[in-house]
Amino acid sequence: MFSYTIRRLTALIPVLLGMTFIVFMMIRAIPGNPAQIILGQQATKKAMAALTKELGLDRPWPTQFWEYLSGIFTGDLGVSLKSRVPISEEIWPYLAATIELSLVAMLIAIVIGVNAGIISAWFQNSWFDYVAMVVALIGVSMPIFWLGLMEQYIVAIQWDLLPTTGRDNIRDPVEAVTNFYLIDSLLNNRFDQFIEVIRHLILPGIALGTIPMAIIARMTRSSMLEVMRSDYIRTARAKGMKMFWVVYKHSLKNALIPVVTVIGLQTGLLLGGAILTETIFGWPGIGTYIYEAISYRDYPVIQSGILVVAAIFVLINLVVDLLYAAIDPRIKYK
Amino acid sequence: MNKPIIEVKELKTSFRTDEAEVPVVNGISFHINPGEILGIVGESGCGKSVTSLSIMGLVPSPSGKVEGEILFKGENLADAPESRMRKIRGNDIAMIFQEPMTSLNPVFTIGEQLIESIRIHRKWNKKMAEARAVEMLRLVGLPRAEDLIREYPHQLSGGMRQRVMIAMAMICDPALLIADEPTTALDVTIQAQILELMKKLNKETETAIMMITHDLGVVAEICERVAVMYSGRIVEEADVRTIFQDPKHPYTIGLIQSVPDMRDKKERLYSIPGNVPKPGAAQPGCPFAPRCAHAMDKCVTKTPSLKSLSDGQKVRCWLYEDGKGVKLNDTAIS
Ligand SMILES: Nc1ncnc2c1ncn2[C@@H]1O[C@H](COP(=O)(O)OP(=O)(O)OP(=O)(O)O)[C@@H](O)[C@H]1O
Ligand code: SF4
Ligand SMILES: [Mg+2]
Numbered sequence: 001m002f003s004y005t006i007r008r009l010t011a012l013i014p015v016l017l018g019m020t021f022i023v024f025m026m027i028r029a030i031p032g033n034p035a036q037i038i039l040g041q042q043a044t045k046k047a048m049a050a051l052t053k054e055l056g057l058d059r060p061w062p063t064q065f066w067e068y069l070s071g072i073f074t075g076d077l078g079v080s081l082k083s084r085v086p087i088s089e090e091i092w093p094y095l096a097a098t099i100e101l102s103l104v105a106m107l108i109a110i111v112i113g114v115n116a117g118i119i120s121a122w123f124q125n126s127w128f129d130y131v132a133m134v135v136a137l138i139g140v141s142m143p144i145f146w147l148g149l150m151e152q153y154i155v156a157i158q159w160d161l162l163p164t165t166g167r168d169n170i171r172d173p174v175e176a177v178t179n180f181y182l183i184d185s186l187l188n189n190r191f192d193q194f195i196e197v198i199r200h201l202i203l204p205g206i207a208l209g210t211i212p213m214a215i216i217a218r219m220t221r222s223s224m225l226e227v228m229r230s231d232y233i234r235t236a237r238a239k240g241m242k243m244f245w246v247v248y249k250h251s252l253k254n255a256l257i258p259v260v261t262v263i264g265l266q267t268g269l270l271l272g273g274a275i276l277t278e279t280i281f282g283w284p285g286i287g288t289y290i291y292e293a294i295s296y297r298d299y300p301v302i303q304s305g306i307l308v309v310a311a312i313f314v315l316i317n318l319v320v321d322l323l324y325a326a327i328d329p330r331i332k333y334k
Numbered sequence: 335m336n337k338p339i340i341e342v343k344e345l346k347t348s349f350r351t352d353e354a355e356v357p358v359v360n361g362i363s364f365h366i367n368p369g370e371i372l373g374i375v376g377e378s379g380c381g382k383s384v385t386s387l388s389i390m391g392l393v394p395s396p397s398g399k400v401e402g403e404i405l406f407k408g409e410n411l412a413d414a415p416e417s418r419m420r421k422i423r424g425n426d427i428a429m430i431f432q433e434p435m436t437s438l439n440p441v442f443t444i445g446e447q448l449i450e451s452i453r454i455h456r457k458w459n460k461k462m463a464e465a466r467a468v469e470m471l472r473l474v475g476l477p478r479a480e481d482l483i484r485e486y487p488h489q490l491s492g493g494m495r496q497r498v499m500i501a502m503a504m505i506c507d508p509a510l511l512i513a514d515e516p517t518t519a520l521d522v523t524i525q526a527q528i529l530e531l532m533k534k535l536n537k538e539t540e541t542a543i544m545m546i547t548h549d550l551g552v553v554a555e556i557c558e559r560v561a562v563m564y565s566g567r568i569v570e571e572a573d574v575r576t577i578f579q580d581p582k583h584p585y586t587i588g589l590i591q592s593v594p595d596m597r598d599k600k601e602r603l604y605s606i607p608g609n610v611p612k613p614g615a616a617q618p619g620c621p622f623a624p625r626c627a628h629a630m631d632k633c634v635t636k637t638p639s640l641k642s643l644s645d646g647q648k649v650r651c652w653l654y655e656d657g658k659g660v661k662l663n664d665t666a667i668s
Binding site for chain 2: 230231232234235236237238239240241242250253254327328329330
């Protein structure tokens with residue numbers, strides 16, 4: 001298992017290299033000159049040329065790519081053209097904000113989705129089953145931006161129950177330690193802020209978590225239905241086991257194998273949804289970071305931002321593969 | 335002998351499928367004495383498995399309906415609540431199934447599944463339960479019992495898995511073991527070993543066995559008494575010697591003639607022409623009539639009842655009502 005993990009990690013290197021190259025080339029295909037954007041419309045040719053040189057953008061692209069690549073291996077993600085701060089120093093708060101939101105969304109999706117799927121399968125054709133599956137069907141086809149805006153309009157504005165934007169109360173911001181505000185507020189002994197952070201997480205968490213929740217619920221249901229028909233479930237019942245344990249122990253562990261795949265895939269896709277959710281809810285995450293960088297033609301930030309997101313995606317897939325082995329003893333990685 | 339361990343009276347099990355009620359078991363009665371091995375023989379689809387599931391209270395609800403009496407040590411299981419049935423299953427009545435390859439849960443170790451079987455019914459600690467599990471694995475003739483409890487089902491052969499199933503069924507020392515075609519899926523040498531094992535356990539533990547099979551060879555090997563089922567009814571019941579030496583019902587005679595090597599004169603494998611009628615078509619008359627060489631006018635209009643002959647032999651056929659009878663040498667089948 002350990003050597004398998006190492007080998008899988010090694011195999012990631014060419015993947016990440018390829019991704020770096022593609023992102024690097026794509027960004028240079030975007031029209032617009034960074035020097036011009038930084039200096040504004042009235043900039044002189046001379047000033048622009050000087051800045052282009054200073055930014056290193058005048059050199060041939062292979063040289064630029066090589067420099068960028070060797071930087072990455074030493075942990076240097078480049079310097080932001082806009083803020084002039086090394087990206088590796090400023091990216092973390094954004095990344096943490098996205099991870100926190102995604103984890104909360106995934107937590108909502110998994111806890112509700114898996115349980116709804118289990119209960120639907122257990123009481124197949126009951127009213128719960130029907131309601132849950134109709135809701136799931138609607139959930140799968142729900143556009144994030146529409147759901148997000150409706151949440152804001154109804155829950156935040158009409159009912160005034162929850163805040164519309166941001167991660168915390170602007171007048172009483174959380175003092176960053178790890179940049180995971182759920183943790184930081186507790187580290188600072190500010191339980192009131194902890195509640196406030198949760199209140200900020202609910203709406204974007206639901207907006208982002210609804211699609212994966214619906215997909216997970218449907219997958220869990222069909223997987224459970226199949227497992228519950230199998231011979232070993234009949235064996236478990238013939239032992240005199242309580243139905244609850246037959247479902248939550250003997251069936252679930254088998255049914256989880258395909259569900260884990262879906263959860264992994266959805267977690268990857270979540271990153272895409274997160275960027276959309278962040279713009280709707282003014283969430284200062286990696287999506288916002290990249291989005292702003294794009295409008296500024298901040299090449300290094302776009303490049304490194306996308307690279308970091310892609311690396312996370314690949315890592316999630318690795319974790320999913322390793323999870324299989326933990327659940328299913330028939331899979332042995334050598 | 336003392337009172338029967340189980341007495342089934344007029345058991346009727348039917349399934350509701352789109353409006354129609356399909357009777358699968360059609361009023362069968364039999365009993366098993368303590369320590370006795372009763373064979374239930376019949377072609378595929380005649381309702382053997384449904385009979386055993388009815389006794390276990392595992393007929394799928396709400397589509398299935400069980401009527402009649404199932405007296406286990408005097409208690410009627412047919413109307414016992416699920417909570418009571420759970421205490422009986424695996425503890426007083428245990429069951430093993432036809433498919434050893436799929437009857438064990440693939441994601442739990444052999445030990446986990448054995449230990450669980452005890453701890454559902456007994457308040458034993460893990461250590462005691464594990465010791466008992468190892469003891470049971472030895473009892474069913476499995477080598478390396480201490481290592482085996484840490485292995486997963488996929489690491490075992492079919493024969494070994496069926497031994498594990500038997501160990502699991504016998505672990506709480508049940509009064510009755512229902513074995514639903516326990517050897518059908520195994521190859522011949524393993525079949526013989528498993529039957530030998532069941533015979534041994536029956537002697538040592540005095541557990542009564544209800545041996546379901548469509549193989550008269552299995553019956554000859556271990557049963558003391560046999561009930562022959564046809565289309566949801568018992569058509570003949572007798573002790574094993576009588577069944578082979580003096581079968582009465584044309585269907586039983588056909589079955590015996592279709593067994594290779596059973597009567598050495600016959601070289602060619604004889605099989606009964608025609609098929610078991612599909613359950614549902616509840617017509618008057620003897621269900622075997624379409625395939626019977628002795629069918630009379632009466633046979634198609636009126637259903638014969640189970641008539642007791644000498645020596646406790648019972649037969650359901652008009653020929654014996656009229657005192658005519660058939661000899662084994664006669665052609666039984668049209
Ligand atoms: N849940 C169910 N719903 C409807 N019909 C059923 C159900 N279970 C069994 N049956 C029907 O009952 C009949 C008898 O089935 P059963 O499994 O008892 O046969 P069997 O004698 O055990 O045969 P085999 O030797 O193939 O195991 C079959 O025709 C089957 O289609
Ligand atoms: S009752 Fe008639 S049809 Fe049925 S087995 Fe006897 S002789 Fe054959
Ligand atoms: Mg069967």
